[in-house]
Amino acid sequence: MSGTLFGVGLGPGDPGLITRRAAALIENASVVAYPSLAGGDSFARAIAADLIPPTAREIRMDVPMSRDRAPAQAAYDAGAEEISEALENGQDVVCLCEGDPFFYGSFMYLFARLRSRFPVKVVPGVTSLTACAARAALPLTARNEVLTVLPGPLPDADLRDHIARADTLILMKVGRHLARLRALLTDAGLLPMATYVERATLGAERVLPLSEAPDDAPYFSMILIAKGADPWL
Amino acid sequence: MSGTLFGVGLGPGDPGLITRRAAALIENASVVAYPSLAGGDSFARAIAADLIPPTAREIRMDVPMSRDRAPAQAAYDAGAEEISEALENGQDVVCLCEGDPFFYGSFMYLFARLRSRFPVKVVPGVTSLTACAARAALPLTARNEVLTVLPGPLPDADLRDHIARADTLILMKVGRHLARLRALLTDAGLLPMATYVERATLGAERVLPLSEAPDDAPYFSMILIAKGADPWL
Structure with a gap:
């Protein structure tokens, strides 16, 4: 029997926004996997740090930042x-994902590589979309409003x-x-x-009118x- | 000192998808509030049932289902x-919200009525959007794809x-x-x-090709x- 790959959403950064299901899976994991960017720290690992058992094996995927896709894809090939190997040995693997695994998440690259060979379960997480709205005290959508998310x-x-047609409009990956x-x-x-929101739910969070946001x-x-x-009153 | 109103997202229905922050707030609540539809059960209360202290006071808002908005608005007036009154007495009130409070959520009606008079904090929750994607094993968006949510x-x-212009397209409130x-x-x-998804993450969940979905x-x-x-490979 092969193990199961769990793609586990951790939410936007505040460890309090991890779901109970995600927390239980991480606390009981024998193998965890996560991406880290360009040799730096792993944001996903940092969100879940308090939950990872000291005995767990950690598979780290060091994903280079570049416009050329090939180096990142090679990192996911190696991670997959x-x-x-762990799944074939019957071990479950808990993959830590910032936000939600299927909402602009890099878990998709592992999912595409492994879904045909192993059972995969995805635990949805709180997205940055609604986390930013909560922190900005700004309701997103009501009734029959259309929501458009633009990278x-x-x-x-x-x-x-898209901007010309939108009701509620979210611009992601602003940088x-x-x-x-x-x-x-x-x-x-x-x-x-x-409204501009930076690092929602983290200590360094900022919420500003876009007119005052830094370039x-x-x-x-x-x-x-x-x-x-x-x-909507 | 007045109390704080907490709008707490509970996720799509599976109690495991409640966040740790939401669970802690509910477990320690002295007053909880929630909507119920048309005299029936409250879905929000059902999701959080195991967490509500037996000693907590419960404020139930019975919201009639009708196309005329006035009866529902009267129910929110009465609930607010x-x-x-509880907030003025210095008590915090934890309002239970299906999904996320600011994503097509009825909490907005309370927020609009109370935000200028009391401190309000919103705890974001897992939306049905990513919960359905997880259950359907269907990644939503990657890279620079546009997401459109249509009621x-x-x-x-x-x-x-909108359908003609969309990359990833979600139709909500299908019914x-x-x-x-x-x-x-x-x-x-x-x-x-x-893909059609009904009652995602609940016992009665169904995931079907839309061509096979019931009318x-x-x-x-x-x-x-x-x-x-x-x-995206």
């Missing part, structure tokens, strides 16, 4: 190989087209695209209602444009 | 009044416009709109890649159209 790196023309995104939103008349935003930052609660 | 009750013309939505997706050539879908049902993991 190491994970598959900041998209080309201007695509962004303009170094902030000035460009702010200009697009200003053109669309949306700057006064845009050098970190990767974990988001812009929210929502009507707020009062229109 | 009862909650505000099923929208008019056909609006739905067609009695299922046959109409299926026809629209068929016209757009998307039926073969559409009499329950309110808690969703249609997902996503490319899956393999294109």
